[in-house]
Amino acid sequence: xxxxxxxxxxxxxxxxxxxxxxxxxxxxxxxxxxxxxxxxxxxxxxxxxxxxxxxxxxxxxxxxxxxxxxxxxxxxxxxxxxxxxxxxxxxxxxxxxxxxxxxxxxxxxxxx
Amino acid sequence: xxxxxxxxxxxxxxxxxxxxxxxxxxxxxxxxxxxxxxxxxxxxxxxxxxxxxxxxxxxxxxxxxxxxxxxxxxxxxxxxxxxxxxxxxxxxxxxxxxxxxxxxxxxxxxxxxxx
Numbered sequence: 311x312x313x314x315x316x317x318x319x320x321x322x323x324x325x326x327x328x329x330x331x332x333x334x335x336x337x338x339x340x341x342x343x344x345x346x347x348x349x350x351x352x353x354x355x356x357x358x359x360x361x362x363x364x365x366x367x368x369x370x371x372x373x374x375x376x377x378x379x380x381x382x383x384x385x386x387x388x389x390x391x392x393x394x395x396x397x398x399x400x401x402x403x404x405x406x407x408x409x410x411x412x413x414x415x416x417x418x419x420x421x422x
Numbered sequence: 423x424x425x426x427x428x429x430x431x432x433x434x435x436x437x438x439x440x441x442x443x444x445x446x447x448x449x450x451x452x453x454x455x456x457x458x459x460x461x462x463x464x465x466x467x468x469x470x471x472x473x474x475x476x477x478x479x480x481x482x483x484x485x486x487x488x489x490x491x492x493x494x495x496x497x498x499x500x501x502x503x504x505x506x507x508x509x510x511x512x513x514x515x516x517x518x519x520x521x522x523x524x525x526x527x528x529x530x531x532x533x534x535x536x537x
Contacts, residue, residue, distance in 0.1 A: 344525055346528075351530075352530055352531075353426075353428075353513050353528035353529050353530045353531050354465070354513070354528045355528070356525050356527070359525060399464060399465065401465075409455070409467060409470050409478055410455075410467070410526060411467065412457070412464045412465040412466075412467075413464050414463055414464040415463075415464050
């Protein structure tokens with residue numbers, strides 16, 4: 311069943327501030343994690359991924375941190391912009407079948 | 423390189439009718455996944471298919487719902503005798519052949535409204 315959950319359903323930040331979105335997962339066997347961004351009326355879009363043999367990965371303005379000890383994943387967005395307003399989902403993959411389990415999502419509101 | 427194509431984008435059906443949702447995966451992708459999303463909720467896994475095979479249908483309701491991915495043509499999610507509770511957004515995703523840490527690419531979804 312679904313094993314990924316999020317701590318904060320809604321997050322409001324000021325434009326220019328950094329955002330941190332958190333995610334907890336329950337299966338220690340999960341070996342791959344992805345953050346997706348979903349804008350209103352659209353399908354989820356890949357943001358960044360991380361493998362279980364890593365604890366940090368950086369992209370453009372985004373960083374994903376993985377803490378396997380406490381089974382926690384976070385997405386950090388630097389200098390948040392209005393275009394970052396969306397729902398963010400973390401997803402975990404439990405096996406090699408590419409079957410992803412998604413959490414309920416965190417809605418990020420960026421205030422101008 | 424076209425992405426995952428879903429059609430129709432919006433579908434309205436009366437209770438008791440059938441709904442057919444289509445998904446054309448990205449070129450070269452042989453794996454298709456269907457997810458369902460209710461408003462303000464996450465994505466619920468429904469079914470995972472490869473060409474001509476259902477790999478995992480653990481998320482599919484036992485009645486009225488079926489899915490196929492034929493050798494030729496798009497994947498079809500079929501909902502028979504729709505009820506109001508079927509109203510949701512249905513997303514399709516595709517990925518290359520199974521491998522280590524391969525992301526899934528999503529379509530724009532079909533929004534089904536049952537009236």
